[in-house]
Amino acid sequence: MRRAVIAGNWKMHKTQAETRAFFDRFRPLVAGAQHCEIVIAPPFTSLTAAVESSRGTAIAIGAQDVHWETQGAFTGEVSAGMLVEAGCRYVIIGHSERRQHFGETDEWVLRKTRAALAAGLVPIVCVGETLPQRETGQTEAVLERQFRLGLAALTVEEFSRIILAYEPVWAIGTGRTATPELAAEAHRFLREQAAEKFGRTASGALRILYGGSVKPENIGGLMAQPEIDGVLVGGASLEAESFAAIVNF
Numbered sequence: 001m002r003r004a005v006i007a008g009n010w011k012m013h014k015t016q017a018e019t020r021a022f023f024d025r026f027r028p029l030v031a032g033a034q035h036c037e038i039v040i041a042p043p044f045t046s047l048t049a050a051v052e053s054s055r056g057t058a059i060a061i062g063a064q065d066v067h068w069e070t071q072g073a074f075t076g077e078v079s080a081g082m083l084v085e086a087g088c089r090y091v092i093i094g095h096s097e098r099r100q101h102f103g104e105t106d107e108w109v110l111r112k113t114r115a116a117l118a119a120g121l122v123p124i125v126c127v128g129e130t131l132p133q134r135e136t137g138q139t140e141a142v143l144e145r146q147f148r149l150g151l152a153a154l155t156v157e158e159f160s161r162i163i164l165a166y167e168p169v170w171a172i173g174t175g176r177t178a179t180p181e182l183a184a185e186a187h188r189f190l191r192e193q194a195a196e197k198f199g200r201t202a203s204g205a206l207r208i209l210y211g212g213s214v215k216p217e218n219i220g221g222l223m224a225q226p227e228i229d230g231v232l233v234g235g236a237s238l239e240a241e242s243f244a245a246i247v248n249f
């Protein structure tokens with residue numbers, strides 16, 4: 001059985017004070033939730049506030065990015081060990097916004113994933129096609145390439161510790177969710193890639209999250225798909241009430 005993961009990616013939202021205020025409202029709303037792992041990924045500067053505010057609860061904290069080196073002259077970057085020390089247990093890697101706006105490549109995704117695993121973090125590795133890629137029938141080729149270059153060089157043991165997130169770029173922040181069937185189709189394709197490279201046991205255990213305009217109104221339909229093992233939520237994770245409604249789907 002694959003345990004569901006409901007993760008919130010706050011992107012560049014929430015100061016420390018706003019983070020504490022969120023957790024004050026959110027904690028009681030999800031106190032009874034035991035059916036899934038709950039992860040929240042605030043900006044770097046709010047990680048410590050989130051870790052402190054979630055102490056003693058089942059809510060885990062993740063970062064939104066990581067560098068692959070342990071330390072060095074890399075201005076503006078943060079290492080996996082630093083994230084662990086700050087109390088993070090997860091880290092999002094290869095989000096489409098990093099790929100689009102900051103030049104992140106599949107090669108970087110691989111390096112970052114290895115560094116995160118070496119430090120004991122759970123990487124949530126994002127893949128997904130853009131609208132032009134989907135409209136020109138390239139979805140599977142894009143997913144295959146992102147998987148092959150970003151993940152296929154991992155060992156089976158390393159691969160068994162990652163979470164994959166399918167986030168079609170055209171569904172992110174647009175209000176245009178992929179239908180549950182369409183998302184499930186992409187998830188099946190990704191699981192097949194995993195089976196070919198890492199075998200049936202590893203692919204059967206792999207959790208694949210869907211991300212892109214997930215809301216309280218559509219979480220039920222998405223989670224009804226056996227192929228969808230959870231969600232990565234942007235906008236709707238910023239409000240305690242809406243994120244709690246998603247967690248308690």
Ligand code: 13P
Nearest residue numbers: 009172173212213234235
């Ligand atoms: P939205 O839920 O705002 O579409 O964002 C999805 C996302 O990018 C999560 O990582």
